[in-house]
Amino acid sequence: MTETKIRVLVAKPGLDGHDRGAKVIARALRDAGMEVIYTGLRQTPEMIAAAALQEDVDAVGVSILSGAHNTLCPRIVQLLRDQGMNDCLVLVGGIVPQEDIPKLKELGVAGIFLPGTSTEDIVTFLRANVKPRE
Amino acid sequence: MAEIKEISSPEQAELERWERETLAPALKKTPEAKKRFESVSLDEVNRLYSPADLIENDTARDISFPGEFPYTRGIHPTGYRGKLWTMRQFAGFSTPEETNARFKYLLAQGQTGLSVAYDLPTLMGYDADSPLAEGEVGKCGVAVSSLADMEALFDGIPLEGVTVSQTINAPASVFLAMYLVVAEKQGADWKKISGTLQNDILKEYIAQKEWIYPIRPAMKLVTDTFEFCTQQVPRYNPVSVSGYHIREAGATATQELAFTLRDGIEYVDWGVKAGLPTDEFVPRISFFFNAHNDFFEEIAKYRAARRIWSRAMRDRFGSSNERTLKMRFHTQTAGVSLTVQQPLNNIVRVAIQALAGVLGGTQSLHTDSYDEALALPTDRAALIALRTQQIIAEETGVANTIDPLGGSYFIEALTDKMESAALDYFEKIDAMGGMVEAIEKGFPQREIQDSAYRYQKAVERGEQTIVGVNKYQMDGESTEITTLVIDESVREHQIERLQKTRDRRDGGAVANALNRLRTAAQQNENTMPATIEAVRAYASLGEICSALRDIYGVYEEPAF
CATH class of the missing domain: 3.20.20.240 (Methylmalonyl-CoA mutase)
Structure with missing residues (x-):
């Protein structure tokens, strides 16, 4: 029984400044006992991957409302894999059209959370899917 | 609850009479659904408002x-x-040409004013060909990188x-x-x-x-x-x-x-x-x-x-x-x-x-x-x-009075x-x-x-x-429902026009105008005349903002 806290990087890529969702999620995850690092606005996929590595996180939660998810998410997943973070989950929250969901999942996005999702659902998802550390 | 309240006004006294004689028996019979009723701002909303609430109001x-x-x-x-209010629908997406067509459509349907939504690179002062603009051109609004785009946006709209x-x-x-x-x-x-x-x-x-x-x-x-x-x-x-x-x-x-x-x-x-x-x-x-x-x-x-x-x-x-x-x-x-x-x-x-x-x-x-x-x-x-x-x-008749x-x-x-x-x-x-x-x-x-x-x-x-x-x-x-999809080709289209604009303009005039803008910013003069001059010379949005960044720097948000 290890009592290590789940570590999550909440990231806001792209040019969009709408960070209400990212900040609410960050606070909800913290309230649920997780370690949360928030990147701040306008992070490139490279900056996000570097922060994930440096902070040694279990999951990266990406908030995107601008429609740039198809460009940004696959790159974040790839960069994480390239640096050997194969178990690091990538979660996307925001406005993602239904037809884009299968493609993103196929590319390695673990969970996609649309508007109206309860923060509890995200907590539950992380607890169920983060791989326990050796 | 036999506490004695100070009776400050006849309005207050009348309200309390109602609470005692009419409300209290009703609450006994049918309690309210919630203890506290709240607005969407989570502020409490009272059961009733009456003249007692307006005693201070003159x-x-x-x-x-x-x-x-x-x-x-x-x-x-x-x-x-x-005069009725102005019906002003915010619109903007994809290329200036497409948004121009939407504007004309809305005006033809009886809309009385226009309102432009720009895309994220534009809002941040980046041109369509900036690496930071990738994936975002024309997505959340119309893409405008120079006067040439603006001319297309308002083409045929006086x-x-x-x-x-x-x-x-x-x-x-x-x-x-x-x-x-x-x-x-x-x-x-x-x-x-x-x-x-x-x-x-x-x-x-x-x-x-x-x-x-x-x-x-x-x-x-x-x-x-x-x-x-x-x-x-x-x-x-x-x-x-x-x-x-x-x-x-x-x-x-x-x-x-x-x-x-x-x-x-x-x-x-x-x-x-x-x-x-x-x-x-x-x-x-x-x-x-x-x-x-x-x-x-x-x-x-x-x-x-x-x-x-x-x-x-x-x-x-x-x-x-x-x-x-x-x-x-x-x-x-x-x-x-x-x-x-x-x-x-x-x-x-x-x-x-x-x-x-x-x-x-x-x-x-x-x-x-x-x-x-x-x-x-x-x-x-x-x-x-x-x-x-x-x-x-x-x-509805709500505008009649x-x-x-x-x-x-x-x-x-x-x-x-x-x-x-x-x-x-x-x-x-x-x-x-x-x-x-x-x-x-x-x-x-x-x-x-x-x-x-x-x-x-x-x-x-x-x-x-x-x-x-x-x-x-x-x-x-x-x-x-069917939703609007913005094609990734919008960026190519915008980059192409930007390139053509750069090829056609007088490079010396652009450089001079941008220098004048830097000087105006540095010397704390009004920057508008130099900005207009740069725009007239077809300096791009990114170039103009970059000139001002040279002098002013950029904002970094502290962690709040």
């Missing part, structure tokens, strides 16, 4: 008449009987005959310049054209977060546009002080009211400090509010806003000019209230929110489209949104309460040294974040109902 002083100080009942003596509102902030002075140069090329007289530039940089640091430069030089750019417009474009509104985004970021109605009006006061302060006579530039300051779900709270907010503004202009700046004292505002229904789930329900939400804006006396109105929680609106969705306004205006809810115990009590709560915030912000200082301390930002979190928790506990989301859910409804 009708002549506080409510008055339409067109008279403090304008609680509206700024026009004839309300909407003389700017002397239609008022255009531009939602642009950090690079707003560049867009004022582009607009003026397009107008000039059309042969329009700057003295005759009208329109609105959002240009509200304070709310960017507070809520919307599309900034470029640090706060103080950014405020200098805003002040430059005030000065320039006062002298050269006297009918133009150089700023639209916006509560909309503050509300969308999670603020309560009271916070929206307080922070927006305090922002307005800050702009007036900066203008006055720059030597502008109050009554020459303040009449061109306009406002922009949200219309959220809580019907009465919203109506009271607009009424309180007018009263607070007129009193602040009188008491803080000593104005007695009626045009300075009258607050004019635009309203947009709350994007944040739209749901992905069961999207057609949004049509109903929008109609009720729009009605609140109208009953609050708005000068212009944007109604959101039902598909906007998913994407930018399709033609069909945008048309229903416009028709919603036309139905309110011409079928002025301020129809004036005198309602509830509305007047709520108007008083919101004014007083906003003034409490003013006091705190004044004590910090002003709004710029409050923002630097992260004060409004933290207040809004806290409210956003409290609201989310209230939704998750089921204390705030969102139909289709935490109550009356159904499966699979969100896929029922």
Whole structure:
């Protein structure tokens, strides 16, 4: 029984400044006992991957409302894999059209959370899917 | 509960009699559904409002008449009987050509003003070919990188005959310049054209977060546009002080009211400090509010806003000019209230929110489209949104009489309460040294974040109902509608025009103009003349913003 806290990087890529969702999620995850690092606005996929590595996180939660998810998410997943973070989950929250969901999942996005999702659902998802550390 | 209350007035005594004789037995028989009833801002709403709530309210002083100080009942003596509000739908997507076609379509459907939405790279001052623009060109608005794009955007739309509102902030002075140069090329007289530039940089640091430069030089750019417009474009509104985004970021109605009006006061302060006579530039300051779900709270907010503004202009700046004292505002229904789930329900939400804006006396109105929680609106969705306004205006009869809810115990009590709560915030912000200082301390930002979190928790506990989301859910409804998809080829198209523009222009003239702009910024001169010169030479948006970045630097948000 290890009592290590789940570590999550909440990231806001792209040019969009709408960070209400990212900040609410960050606070909800913290309230649920997780370690949360928030990147701040306008992070490139490279900056996000570097922060994930440096902070040694279990999951990266990406908030995107601008429609740039198809460009940004696959790159974040790839960069994480390239640096050997194969178990690091990538979660996307925001406005993602239904037809884009299968493609993103196929590319390695673990969970996609649309508007109206309860923060509890995200907590539950992380607890169920983060791989326990050796 | 045999406590003895002080009876302060006959109104209070009469209320207590009712509570004792009629209410108490009824409550015994049928208790109320909840202990506490709350607005969407989580403020408590009383069971009943009666004359006892208006004891402090002096009708002549506080409510008055339409067109008279403090304008609680509206700024026009004839309300909407003389002129309806302007139906101004915010539109912009993809290329300038496509948005131009949407503008012409909306005008043909009876829309009375235009409002431009720019894409994210444009809002941030980047050209379409910037690496940072990848994946974002034309997505959240129309892409404009130079005067050539602006010419295509307004092709065949005479700017002397239609008022255009531009939602642009950090690079707003560049867009004022582009607009003026397009107008000039059309042969329009700057003295005759009208329109609105959002240009509200304070709310960017507070809520919307599309900034470029640090706060103080950014405020200098805003002040430059005030000065320039006062002298050269006297009918133009150089700023639209916006509560909309503050509300969308999670603020309560009271916070929206307080922070927006305090922002307005800050702009007036900066203008006055720059030597502008109050009554020459303040009449061109306009406002922009949200219309959220809580019907009465919203109506009271607009009424309180007018009263607070007129009193602040009188008491803080000593104005007695009626045009300075009258607050004019635009309203947009709350994007944040739209749901992905069961999207057609949004049509109903929008109609009720729009009605609140109208009953609050708005000068212009944007109604959101039902598909906007998913994407930018399709033609069909945008048309229903416009028709919603036309139905309110011409079928419901609400525009027949002025301020129809004036005198309602509830509305007047709520108007008083919101004014007083906003003034409490003013006091705190004044004590910090002003709004710029409050923002630097992260004060409004933290207040809004806290409210956003409290609201989310209230939704998750089921204390705030969102139909289709935490109550009356159904499966699979969100896929029922067709949404607008922006092609990735838009970026290629935009880059191509930008390249052609760069090839055709006089490179020496561009370099000279940009140098003059740097000098103007460095020497603290008004930057507008040099910006106009750069725009005329077809310097790109990215180049102009980059020249200013050289002098001003960039804003980095501290962790709040």
